[in-house]
Amino acid sequence: MSPTTVISAPGKVLIAGGYLVLDPAYSGIVVSTSSRFYTVIQPSTRGSNTVQVRSPQFKNSTWEFSLSFDPFLTVQPREENTSKNKFVHLALQHTISLACEARGVPAIQESFAKGLDIAIVGDNDFYSQRAQLAAQNLPRTLSSLSSIQPFCSQGVTLSEVHKTGLGSSAALITSLVSALLVHIGVIPSSAFLEDQGKERQLSHNLAQFIHCLAQGKVGSGFDVSAAVFGSHLYTRFDPTVIASLMGDDPMARTKSILPIVSSDNKSWNHRVEPFRLPPLTRLMLADVDAGSDTPSLVGKVLKWRKDNEAKATAVWTTLDQLNQSLAFTLTSLSTLFSKDPASYTAVVKFISSLQPLQWTADPSRSAGQTEVANRFYEAHNISQAIRKNMKEMGELAGVPIEPEEQTRLLDECCSQAGVIGGGVPGAGGYDAVWLLVCEPDECRANEYPRDRIERVWSTYKDLDVSPLSAEESMAKGARLESIGEIKGLQHATQLLVG
Ligand SMILES: Nc1ncnc2c1ncn2[C@@H]1O[C@H](COP(=O)(O)OP(=O)(O)OP(=O)(O)O)[C@@H](O)[C@H]1O
Numbered sequence: 480m481s482p483t484t485v486i487s488a489p490g491k492v493l494i495a496g497g498y499l500v501l502d503p504a505y506s507g508i509v510v511s512t513s514s515r516f517y518t519v520i521q522p523s524t525r526g527s528n529t530v531q532v533r534s535p536q537f538k539n540s541t542w543e544f545s546l547s548f549d550p551f552l553t554v555q556p557r558e559e560n561t562s563k564n565k566f567v568h569l570a571l572q573h574t575i576s577l578a579c580e581a582r583g584v585p586a587i588q589e590s591f592a593k594g595l596d597i598a599i600v601g602d603n604d605f606y607s608q609r610a611q612l613a614a615q616n617l618p619r620t621l622s623s624l625s626s627i628q629p630f631c632s633q634g635v636t637l638s639e640v641h642k643t644g645l646g647s648s649a650a651l652i653t654s655l656v657s658a659l660l661v662h663i664g665v666i667p668s669s670a671f672l673e674d675q676g677k678e679r680q681l682s683h684n685l686a687q688f689i690h691c692l693a694q695g696k697v698g699s700g701f702d703v704s705a706a707v708f709g710s711h712l713y714t715r716f717d718p719t720v721i722a723s724l725m726g727d728d729p730m731a732r733t734k735s736i737l738p739i740v741s742s743d744n745k746s747w748n749h750r751v752e753p754f755r756l757p758p759l760t761r762l763m764l765a766d767v768d769a770g771s772d773t774p775s776l777v778g779k780v781l782k783w784r785k786d787n788e789a790k791a792t793a794v795w796t797t798l799d800q801l802n803q804s805l806a807f808t809l810t811s812l813s814t815l816f817s818k819d820p821a822s823y824t825a826v827v828k829f830i831s832s833l834q835p836l837q838w839t840a841d842p843s844r845s846a847g848q849t850e851v852a853n854r855f856y857e858a859h860n861i862s863q864a865i866r867k868n869m870k871e872m873g874e875l876a877g878v879p880i881e882p883e884e885q886t887r888l889l890d891e892c893c894s895q896a897g898v899i900g901g902g903v904p905g906a907g908g909y910d911a912v913w914l915l916v917c918e919p920d921e922c923r924a925n926e927y928p929r930d931r932i933e934r935v936w937s938t939y940k941d942l943d944v945s946p947l948s949a950e951e952s953m954a955k956g957a958r959l960e961s962i963g964e965i966k967g968l969q970h971a972t973q974l975l976v977g
């Protein structure tokens with residue numbers, strides 16, 4: 480067992496397939512973010528069979544647990560704890576229980592002979608930084624965000640914090656479960672050096688089960704899938720695969736978990752197909768300080784679908800065709816870059832200074848450049864069509880998927896030079912917007928499309944729009960880290976490097 484184990488897991492943005500991805504007949508485009516959760520595990524000096532979990536970014540966020548293995552494993556919160564965290568408790572209970580099944584109780588008891596210290600931190604993006612920006616009298620810009628200390632203290636408790644919708648619980652559960660599986664020897668650390676593999680699959684299956692248990696519902700699971708595998712085209716797993724484990728009491732001891740979450744269990748029929756955003760483009764995310772209640776939005780849309788089967792099938796069929804066309808078009812741009820990077824680079828530089836309507840108007844271009852420009856324009860139009868159909872679905876279901884305030888903001892953004900597309904991520908509502916913008920390899924200072932968007936957001940009056948620093952993650956999901964290589968991590972967790 481290594482002295483220190485660090486596993487990170489990315490946040491998520493569902494840029495297409497919201498609601499449809501709840502049905503295995505449809506897929507969604509999920510992008511994993513550069514903003515990540517980090518779990519750091521070290522042996523403790525607190526005594527055998529003890530686990531201390533700290534979330535140093537928050538007040539009142541230290542939880543101590545006592546383990547007993549007889550007659551079977553139980554993870555008991557200490558009475559002295561001044562708060563509860565169901566997500567952390569369930570992750571410990573079911574991951575250590577699985578470890579006992581996989582390696583035998585004596586081996587796992589050995590792992591806890593000294594006890595464990597666990598620290599969990601999330602990149603600043605997972606929580607609104609408005610208060611920090613205001614306290615330092617900084618404008619709401621990307622450069623301001625980069626001046627805030629990494630993993631900064633939020634000054635509040637977890638129940639008071641303003642989350643930004645990047646999937647904190649999915650990234651947290653994935654990084655904690657994966658770090659525990661590695662630290663107590665169930666899977667090798669090398670499991671997180673390759674993109675797929677059986678061990679990464681086991682980590683996925685266990686994290687999905689624990690996340691559903693903690694949330695008390697079985698969503699599509701795209702958020703945990705993004706945290707484990709990174710950006711991809713996602714098709715959900717059959718929820719019956721974990722039905723026997725989803726008892727009324729999430730704390731109840733479950734019977735054997737291993738056969739159900741094992742990578743050999745072929746009932747896990749989710750699909751993870753390759754996808755990443757095209758070269759020389761950038762994902763931009765903003766937190767709109769209005770907030771939405773996803774579960775209630777989902778409930779209303781699914782009721783509308785049930786009560787209006789024919790119309791809903793027509794709307795979902797149209798949306799799915801558009802979603803798959805967007806995935807195909809964005810992927811074809813990556814192929815065009817591979818074939819002729821010079822033409823591709825020249826076109827991105829050209830369209831970055833033009834509104835989308837003008838992108839295909841240059842007759843002097845070569846055939847190669849014309850094909851690239853046409854594809855970018857196609858991606859823009861498909862993205863706008865998805866917005867229109869998602870908005871219409873909301874109006875039919877009586878749900879603010881893209882409410883008027885968000886429509887006005889997105890129309891303003893999507894008409895800017897160099898903006899490929901955008902929309903409301905996931906379930907939509909009032910809490911966030913995403914944009915895909917050109918990121919030319921060279922451009923006059925302050926004339927990048929991202930600069931234009933920053934100006935629109937920082938001066939926007941109807942809504943309080945604050946950028947997130949997240950881009951698409953270059954890594955594929957959960958990743959083994961070294962504490963000394965992540966800026967601010969050792970300081971934030973106050974653990975020893977080693
Ligand atoms: N830094 C953290 N440390 C420990 N637990 C955390 C942390 N951040 C989030 N959590 C846990 O995750 C829970 C939030 O999960 P919930 O499902 O409500 O949000 P979410 O949908 O993941 O939020 P979002 O997508 O906005 O990040 C919190 O109640 C807390 O238990």
Ligand SMILES: C[C@@](O)(CCOP(=O)(O)O)CC(=O)O
Nearest residue numbers: 497498698699700905906907
């Ligand atoms: C509405 C839904 O399809 C997506 C929800 O996405 P988000 O939490 O709004 O980012 C629900 C789900 O996929 O679990």
